Every structure is written in C-alpha cells, then in structure tokens.
Ligand code: 2HG
C-alpha cells in the first residue's frame with residue numbers, strides 16, 4: 001500500500017518465512033505465542049480449532065506474516081470489535097540494530113512496570129527493530145456469526161444506519177463496512193461478483209458475532225425491520241451460513257483487487273470525522289472530472305477510516321497534482337490522519353507533517369537515532385527525508 005516493505009535502493013532483505021512455529025497457546029486465557037513468520041490464516045486455523053479467533057483479519061490473510069502485521073500495525077476487518085494490535089499484542093521479541101535480543105515476550109494481561117517498550121515496535125515498520133516473535137491475546141470464537149448486506153440511499157443514511165446499529169445491536173456488532181456504488185460496479189465488472197441487493201448509491205456490510213444464535217437473530221431482525229421501515233435502507237439480505245457469509249465479505253474484501261484491474265490506482269487511507277468522511281470523495285470527484293476513470297470511497301466506517309482510491313488509464317503528474325496536496329490538506333483541515341492503517345512506508349513518509357506536529361516528528365527522529373544510529377533498519381522509510 002505504501003511500499004513499506006519494498007526495497008528501493010541498496011537494502012538487504014530479511015525473510016522470516018522459515019520462522020513459522022507456534023511456540024505456545026494457553027487455552028484458558030487465549031494467549032498465543034508464535035514466531036514472526038507465521039501466516040495469519042494459518043494462525044487463525046490453529047486458534048479456531050481450539051475455540052478462539054485471531055483478533056485481526058484482513059484480505060491478505062493467506063500470505064501476510066504476523067510479524068509484518070505487528071510491525072505495520074495492521075488494522076483490518078475486526079478492529080471495530082477487538083480494537084488495535086496496540087491492545088491485543090501482549091509481548092514481543094525484537095532484535096535490535098546492534099544484535100541485542102530484546103525479550104519482552106510476556107503473556108501477561110497486566111504489566112505496568114514503566115515504559116511499554118513493545119509499543120515502540122508496533123507500527124514502526126521495521127525501522128526500530130526486527131520483530132522475531134509475538135505474543136497476543138485471542139478472543140473466544142463467537143458461536144453465532146451473521147452478516148447483513150444492505151443498500152442505502154445516501155451517505156447520511158449510512159451514518160444513521162451505523163448509529164442505529166450501535167444502539168440496537170450493541171455488544172454483538174463486530175464489523176461495519178461501507179462501499180459506494182462505483183466500488184460495486186468495479187467488483188462486478190472485474191471480478192464478476194454479483195450485487196446481492198437492489199442497486200443503491202451506497203452499501204453497508206454489518207457483521208454480528210455473539211454467543212447465542214437465537215438472541216442475535218432476534219436483534220438483527222428487529223434492527224432490519226426498523227431500518228427498512230424508516231427509509232434508511234433500500235434493500236437488505238442476511239447470511240448465516242459460512243459460504244454465503246464469505247460471499248458477502250468478498251464484495252468488500254476484494255475491492256482493492258478490482259481496482260488494481262481497472263488501471264493505475266492512486267491510493268489514500270484516511271481517518272476523518274464520520275460526518276465529513278464522504279465529502280472528500282465528492283470533492284475529489286468534482287476536482288478531477290473526466291481526468292479519472294473512477295473515484296471511489298469505501299472502508300471501515302465503524303473506525304472512521306476511509307479508503308479513497310482513484311483509477312486512471314495510466315499514471316500522470318497532472319492527476320497527481322490535482323490530488324496532492326489537496327487530499328492531505330483537506331484531511332489535515334479536519335484534523336484527520338493521512339494514514340489511518342497502512343502506515344507511511346516509502347510513499348507517504350513526506351506526508352508525516354500533515355498529521356504530526358514538528359515536536360512529535362523530532363522525537364520520532366531522536367528515537368530512530370537512539371535505536372538505530374547507523375540507519376540500517378528499513379532505511380528510507382517512515383521518517384521524512386528532511387526531518
Ligand atoms: C482494505 O480495507 C485494505 O480493503 C485496502 O485496507 C485498502 O486498497 C485499499 O485502499
């Protein structure tokens with residue numbers, strides 16, 4: 001997404017793919033300790049066989065490594081329910097730039113003994129140390145999962161549906177994702193996935209995860225009756241079996257893939273106040289006019305995270321200049337974040353100043369110098385060249 005793991009000049013690449021062992025699993029607490037090269041989907045299978053789930057899930061689960069997930073502080077599709085890796089990671093083993101092995105691989109829920117060092121490495125994108133093992137807390141596997149796929153007549157209704165969802169579904173709400181009509185057209189055209197509801201300007205995917213199927217179904221039915229009756233939705237469908245749940249999730253999870261088949265893609269990943277979240281997509285659409293093939297908005301609405309993507313026939317500096325710095329300035333004007341979940345990597349490092357004040361940037365630089373005085377760890381990434 002941001003080239004965080006892409007070598008650009010003279011880097012040496014470390015692969016952790018042979019470090020793929022689960023080291024321990026505590027089946028009362030759900031604490032999993034594993035090596036950094038474990039593939040997320042394999043860990044999911046491992047803990048699910050034992051009645052738990054991984055606290056994170058994302059489209060790349062079949063190939064991404066847990067060490068990379070933690071190093072990049074991946075967000076993904078379960079964030080709304082289980083929170084960030086900053087909360088679910090219990091401990092880390094990290095190799096520092098001078099070769100010191102920092103063993104903070106605890107599985108304790110509580111450890112208030114001074115600075116929480118593991119937090120430095122979560123989201124550092126490999127610039128402060130190499131994560132070699134991870135301890136994290138897995139929640140119990142929900143007994144009942146339902147997915148509702150809904151059509152909404154406008155973005156105001158998407159927001160109102162989210163409010164109603166939180167009020168009426170409460171603790172069983174586990175994901176609230178949205179996509180606009182252009183996303184649906186693209187997954188239809190490039191991936192041949194059919195829209196399961198009546199064509200609408202917006203679509204919402206609501207997932208519930210709870211401990212009692214009957215109770216959850218009752219709540220979901222009441223929610224759907226209310227929202228359909230009050231004009232918040234144009235249409236809706238519900239899936240309770242795994243195959244159909246996967247099919248509905250694919251419409252949302254595979255948008256990135258559909259976009260990449262559409263042409264050159266300009267990608268933005270922003271945190272914005274919910275009320276203004278889609279205004280940026282409309283503003284960009286108006287600015288670009290026929291200069292773009294598609295301007296789409298989708299993302300983790302429940303987390304205030306917009307994925308704004310623009311496709312065009314090919315890369316052009318004219319389109320880029322229309323997009324930037326406009327998108328970043330607009331976001332900073334809302335006190336948003338220019339990278340909600342994808343990090344800074346190589347492509348976004350010079351945008352840091354839009355989301356962090358100079359004092360914070362300086363402290364980041366000082367930490368980098370302290371931990372990596374020779375600048376050998378993922379060089380050219382995260383920190384702006386000039387800071
Ligand atoms: C998602 O939520 C990913 O699907 C990718 O974070 C977003 O491609 C993107 O812009």
Ligand code: ZN
Pocket residue numbers: 075076299300307341
């Ligand atoms: Zn995302």
